Amino acid sequence: MTAFHEFELIEWIRSQTGMSHTDLLGIGDDTAILQPPVDSELLLATDMLMEGAHFTFPPATPDLAGRKALAVNLSDIAAMGGTPHSALVSLALPRSRGPEFAKSVMQGIMELAAEFQTQLAGGDTNSWDGPLVINVAIIGTADQSHSIKRSGAQPGDWIFVTGALGGSLESHHLTFQPRVREAVTLRETVTIKSMIDVSDGLASDLQHILTESGVGAMIQSNQIPISQHVSPESTDAERLQQALSDGEDFELLFTVSAEEGQRLRDLNPLSIPLTHIGEITAEQGAKLQHPDDSTTPLESTGWKHQF
Amino acid sequence: MTAFHEFELIEWIRSQTGMSHTDLLGIGDDTAILQPPVDSELLLATDMLMEGAHFTFPPATPDLAGRKALAVNLSDIAAMGGTPHSALVSLALPRSRGPEFAKSVMQGIMELAAEFQTQLAGGDTNSWDGPLVINVAIIGTADQSHSIKRSGAQPGDWIFVTGALGGSLESHHLTFQPRVREAVTLRETVTIKSMIDVSDGLASDLQHILTESGVGAMIQSNQIPISQHVSPESTDAERLQQALSDGEDFELLFTVSAEEGQRLRDLNPLSIPLTHIGEITAEQGAKLQHPDDSTTPLESTGWKHQF
Known part of the structure; x- marks a missing residue:
């Protein structure tokens, strides 16, 4: 297998990520920087999906596992009557499965993110000998005092x-x-x-x-x-x-x-x-x-x- | 071992969590709700720590593993010259280690959070047969246009x-x-x-x-x-x-x-x-x-x- 490093994956992710929001400085620094929207409140949620608990391969594919990790977070924003804005993605990648697997997971996330105008604001990529773990933290917006509790x-x-x-x-x-x-x-x-x-x-x-x-x-x-x-x-x-x-x-x-x-x-x-x-x-x-x-x-x- | 359910752990976490920030509605709904600070920008970062990759038991203890997961995120906020505000915590808990282990992990997180005035805004608790995985997503603030890149x-x-x-x-x-x-x-x-x-x-x-x-x-x-x-x-x-x-x-x-x-x-x-x-x-x-x-x-x- 071709050697493939975390920094290369991050660069690849960065190259794939659109800048859909002008109020957000995304990947490339210690943190993302968000200019808070005027007259809005921010919605924050997170969900972790683990291989073997929330999905298994098969019937899941790497892109569908990634897609699901974002989808459950989008559902949380929907439940507040909010609009998704951006997401932070953390991965624990099984070392044996190589870089194409990692890219597929990210593609599943990024396609759904594009469909819902959600910008990838940052993340953390890791590899280990364990199964796939995906965490997504999502940021949404709602009109001031209009989040539905x-x-x-x-x-x-x-x-x-x-x-x-x-x-x-x-x-x-x-x-x-x-x-x-x-x-x-x-x-x-x-x-x-x-x-x-x-x-x-x-x-x-x-x-x-x-x-x-x-x-x-x-x-x-x-x-x-x-x-x-x-x-x-x-x-x-x-x-x-x-x-x-x-x-x-x-x-x-x-x-x-x-x-x-x-x-x-x-x-x-x-x-x-x-x-x-x-x-x-x-x-x-x-x-x-x-x-x-x-x-x-x-x-x-x-x-x-x-x- | 006493049966211990996710909802009970969440209730315990909720009972332990102080409401240090009046601009934040934390645990207890589909998302947390943050009133964006005036004249500030928001800093967003995330880090995932996996047992066997970022720490091992021993020398780590559950509370130190939790502490580290928050500490690396606080370090990201520090690197931007920002002030930590709140955090979202996701856990993949090894089922065999039981509820006290889970509480220790959370205590390590919450003690450091209190030291740095960081409110636990929400999270996701899961259990599985794999090792411990902790993900923290952090929200910080910096004076408008004063984040250090x-x-x-x-x-x-x-x-x-x-x-x-x-x-x-x-x-x-x-x-x-x-x-x-x-x-x-x-x-x-x-x-x-x-x-x-x-x-x-x-x-x-x-x-x-x-x-x-x-x-x-x-x-x-x-x-x-x-x-x-x-x-x-x-x-x-x-x-x-x-x-x-x-x-x-x-x-x-x-x-x-x-x-x-x-x-x-x-x-x-x-x-x-x-x-x-x-x-x-x-x-x-x-x-x-x-x-x-x-x-x-x-x-x-x-x-x-x-x-």
Whole structure:
């Protein structure tokens, strides 16, 4: 294998990186320098993906692993109703896989970054004898005091979810579209009171909104949009459970006032499904209401990363 | 071992994290929200440390590994003459080592963060069967247009370095003090024209300044401050070579005008050594001048992470 050094990879990355933002001095110094936007607030998040935990080769390819590492961060920005701005990328590269592997990972990141006008602001490249680890830290912007938090849900709010849920790990967890544009369209159409992206499973992520807002929720079991990727040979109860608890859908879960909810349902401004699945209640706890009007607790059975 | 889940660790981290900055909404939503400071620019950097590559257990302990992950980022902020503000921390935790290990890593990070008024703004915790990986992304601030870049060196500038160089991996790479306060004192005393932290070795990091500034340098071989940690049984030539090429010293390497240089040398405002080691030249390339006035090329023999 050709000798390939960190500095050469950095130079290659630098040569590939567009300067899409005039307010950012990116790769090439000890830090990037960002001129803070006027009348905006900054959104900051980070996610680490590890080979064997968040993806495996195959079915993942190096570019799809890189793509996913940025996509999950873009989803965090979408969940705040923000606009992605720039990203910092750290890599732990398996030494045995060589420079082309490293470039593929970066290409997967840079292609998605270009699609969402996200500039690569800097990073850290390393190699070792371990598996691939990718960390992305993302910077986004939102209009001053207009970031959409988890804590704004109020009794009577309608609860919506985009897309369809369940079966992501068997289908699109490497290729999902972060709902950045959809979030912008939604917040331009209605006042979103609380929002989160569905990363750990609907039941689990809804619970984050309920806890932070100090409220409860009643979800209609027959309104949950079940993805076609949920195994068709399962029973209806199993399929519903998967839609409620599978992780990595990266759809948007949000609440709006009942009045805005009716308008949104009639209008649906998105090109993807948008489903009214329930209401926020003053009574704490999450419940599932069935077609026969019986209710059962909605357990947060989503992903728990035990260690 | 007690079952210990990601959400519990996050709650523990959240309970330990002070809110030192009123302009920052930290842990607890999809992203942190930062109100951009007025008349300042933001500095952004990231570093990933991997067990087996950047530290091993022993001699490292979990808290020192965490400490180092933040310290190298603080050093990047120092190298820009900035003030650290907040940090995002991602962890890949070895599942077998349990929750106390995870808390120790975080304690090492949080203690150093408190010492440098750096707020934990968010992060991502994961567990796997691999070794420990820590990624820190840091946000700093600098007065508008006053970040100190690598590209500002000019012919005639005096070159200074703080502290003493070499032998870090055998001594203080886990416990070094990032030169944040020293950088602030220096920039309040003189106009620093270019600066970098010595992470890859003096020769290698000097080359970054020279390349970015389009200049050369003449370094006095007998002026290099050699650390006491460089093996005393080596020859003088070997000891000099170590001081020039060892990585992870995290001292500051910077240039000022000759006039400011004389003032700085006479004044030394720091409580650590500050050494005038050479001059910037119009002629490109880095040279080492020996006591007999002969010169040899200064090779960038610092760390190259091959993969």
